[in-house]
Amino acid sequence: MSYLYLVGLLLSAACMLLIDRRFRLFFFRDPRVAAVVTVVGLVFFLLWDFAGIGLGIFLVGHSAYMTGIMLAPEMPLEEPVFLAFLSLCTMILYTGAVKLLDSRAGQGSA
Template sequence: MGMVYLAALLLSLGCMLLLDWRFRLFFWRDAVSATVVTLVGLVFFLLWDVAGIANGIFFRGDGAIATGIVLAPELPIEEPVFLLFLVVCTMVIYTGAERLITRWRENRRTGAGAS
């Protein structure tokens, strides 16, 4: 039972990457830029977590579905995986929305799709 949360995070991350691959939104559109954005976002959020932990704001919850493995005090192994998922999910949603809005504007400008 202790791997459920980590497995769910990895499965969700895999699904986001499949959407990305299917529609060429983030990593499959520009792998170098996507890697830089992902690493910067991950480091930013990890530093945010470390600052919160150091100030006594963030605490590790004890859950039956978590592995119990900690990378540092109050920093479970699931946290960087969650933050990675958060960054990838955000960028897939952002680039997908950007594409949809661009197509909508083009269709509106050219009159395509008008009834």
């Protein structure tokens, strides 16, 4: 049993939160809204995963880097962590892009 993938996901999320903290993009801009958006994204992607699992489309891949802990059939522990990271990463990239474009638009009109 290896925790390498799980640790990698958590470290990646921590790095994204450091970027968020530095530029106040998502959680460090409005923690309550960010938490709601992240949970809604996580629930959406989990429902998507369960639909794919039910249809036989999504199957767990066995890897020496995963814990092997299963939360449900075809749902490893790492999957919801990855989906939360995906939501977090997407929102930080989105809010960062909006902030960058807004600052460039402000410079162009000055």
